[in-house]
Structure formats: structure tokens, C-alpha cells
Amino acid sequence: MSVIINILIVITITVGVVFTAVTTIGILRFPDVYTRAHAASKSATLGVMSILLGVFIHFWYNEGHFSIQLLLGIVFLFITSPIGGHLMSRAAYMAGVKPTDLTVGDDLAEVVKKAKRENSTLKPEDQ
Amino acid sequence: MRTNDVILQTTTKVVFFIIFLFAIHIFFAGHYTPGGGFVGGLLTTGALVLLLLAFDLKTVQRALPFNFVIVIGIGLLLALGTAAGSIFFNVPFFTHAFDDFTLPLFGETSLHTAMLFDAGVYLVVVGSAMTIIQSIGGDA
Numbered sequence: 001m002s003v004i005i006n007i008l009i010v011i012t013i014t015v016g017v018v019f020t021a022v023t024t025i026g027i028l029r030f031p032d033v034y035t036r037a038h039a040a041s042k043s044a045t046l047g048v049m050s051i052l053l054g055v056f057i058h059f060w061y062n063e064g065h066f067s068i069q070l071l072l073g074i075v076f077l078f079i080t081s082p083i084g085g086h087l088m089s090r091a092a093y094m095a096g097v098k099p100t101d102l103t104v105g106d107d108l109a110e111v112v113k114k115a116k117r118e119n120s121t122l123k124p125e126d127q
Numbered sequence: 128m129r130t131n132d133v134i135l136q137t138t139t140k141v142v143f144f145i146i147f148l149f150a151i152h153i154f155f156a157g158h159y160t161p162g163g164g165f166v167g168g169l170l171t172t173g174a175l176v177l178l179l180l181a182f183d184l185k186t187v188q189r190a191l192p193f194n195f196v197i198v199i200g201i202g203l204l205l206a207l208g209t210a211a212g213s214i215f216f217n218v219p220f221f222t223h224a225f226d227d228f229t230l231p232l233f234g235e236t237s238l239h240t241a242m243l244f245d246a247g248v249y250l251v252v253v254g255s256a257m258t259i260i261q262s263i264g265g266d267a
Contacts, residue, residue: 075145079138083134
């Protein structure tokens with residue numbers, strides 16, 4: 001039992017570290033901000049959650065300490081990290097960052113343009 | 128262009144309570160584990176700042192109708208009162224006292240007057256950080 005649980009700890013932490021490394025490579029190699037946000041928000045979340053899960057199992061089984069903070073941290077990361085990616089990508093899009101040339105379609109462009117035209121009577125700082 | 132913040136606002140409504148609960152936990156855990164009034168206060172301020180980011184200044188002011196300058200005052204009075212209370216028992220200034228009590232819901236609990244001082248620190252930190260942020264963010 002002890003061997004199985006220790007192998008489980010090693011696997012979860014290794015998966016976490018590998019996913020975090022993949023995130024770094026993705027951020028370095030991907031062409032534009034949206035693909036980078038895709039890499040960063042997905043695989044870093046899973047990587048860090050996996051590391052935290054490994055640490056949680058280690059402290060629970062080997063040290064006899066049930067850490068509710070780690071579970072709360074996993075839930076918190078799972079909620080907030082994709083929202084961070086969403087907000088940064090949206091801010092980049094609204095600021096006019098162009099996607100890479102490989103992009104096939106941009107359905108949001110017409111909607112944003114139309115909304116900007118309809119609201120052009122607003123004050124400049126609202127636009 | 129008016130943007131719609133429905134994702135941010137919905138998440139904030141959930142996440143605010145997680146952060147606030149954790150802040151309270153950090154505050155009460157301060158005596159035996161890392162934590163205390165200062166970090167607890169800063170975390171609470173962080174939760175309130177998240178509300179300020181997701182909603183606007185007036186909405187948060189209406190939801191939490193505190194004047195944070197008065198919160199600083201209450202915190203300072205609490206800290207000073209805890210410190211000054213000791214001189215009525217013929218012991219030096221700032222001497223704390225503690226005892227074990229059996230409370231109806233919590234069972235055997237050790238209560239310490241340092242907790243009241245920590246509550247003062249907590250209120251001062253929340254009050255001053257929120258005062259700084261609200262006065263920088265506001266128009267007036």
C-alpha cells in the first residue's frame with residue numbers, strides 16, 4: 001500500500017512538472033498572444049494542480065496531516081486561472097493585438113466593429 | 128465600447144468568499160501557525176479589491192457601507208484598549224492574560240487577549256489599505 005501511494009505521489013508530481021515545462025516551451029514557441037494564452041492557462045493550471053495534489057497525498061499519507069489549504073488551493077486555481085487567461089486574451093483583443101497570419105477566420109471582428117460604431121456617441125473613455 | 132464582464136463578475140462572486148474565508152482562517156490561526164492580523168487584513172483587503180475590480184467603486188461602497196477611516200479608528204482603539212486594560216489589574220502595560228473556557232459550540236477553547244490586539248491590527252490594516260485604494264481610485 002505504501003509503495004503504491006508513494007508511486008502515485010511521484011507520478012502526480014512528475015506529471016505536474018512535465019506539464020509546467022511544456023507550458024514554458026509553449027510560451028516560447030507559439031507565434032502570438034492567443035496561442036500563448038492557450039498554452040499558459042490550460043497546461044500550467046493542470047501542472048500546478050497536479051503538483052499540489054501530489055503534495056497533498058504526501059502530507060496526508062506520509063505525515064498524517066490532512067491539509068485543507070492544499071485542497072482549497074486546487075479548487076481556487078481551477079476557478080481562477082482560466083479566468084485570468086480569458087481576461088488577458090480579451091484585453092489583448094480589445095487593444096487590437098493581431099492574431100498570427102495562420103488564423104483562418106475572425107468572427108469577433110465584425111461584432112466588435114459594430115458595437116464600437118453603435119456606441120460612438122459615448123464619451124471617448126468609454127470606448 | 129461597453130464591455131460585458133459577466134464571466135469576471137460571476138467568478139468574483141464565488142472567489143470573494145473563498146478568499147475571505149481563508150483570510151479569517153489565517154487571522155484565527157495566527158497564534159499557533161503562520162498568519163495573524165497583518166496577513167489576514169491584507170488578504171481581506173485583497174478580496175475587497177477583487178470586488179472593486181469586478182464591480183465599480185460606487186457599487187462596492189453601497190454593498191459595504193463602511194467609512195474605512197472609522198475602521199482604522201476602531202482598530203486603534205481596540206489595540207490601545209487591550210494594552211491599557213492590563214493596568215487596571217495592577218500589572219505592567221501590555222500584559223496579556225489567557226485562560227481555558229468551555230464554550231457552547233466550540234468546546235474547550237483557549238482564549239487569549241492577544242487575539243483582541245490582533246483584531247485591532249486586522250482592522251487597522253483593512254481600514255488603511257482600503258482608504259488608500261478608495262481615495263486613489265475615486266474622483267474626489
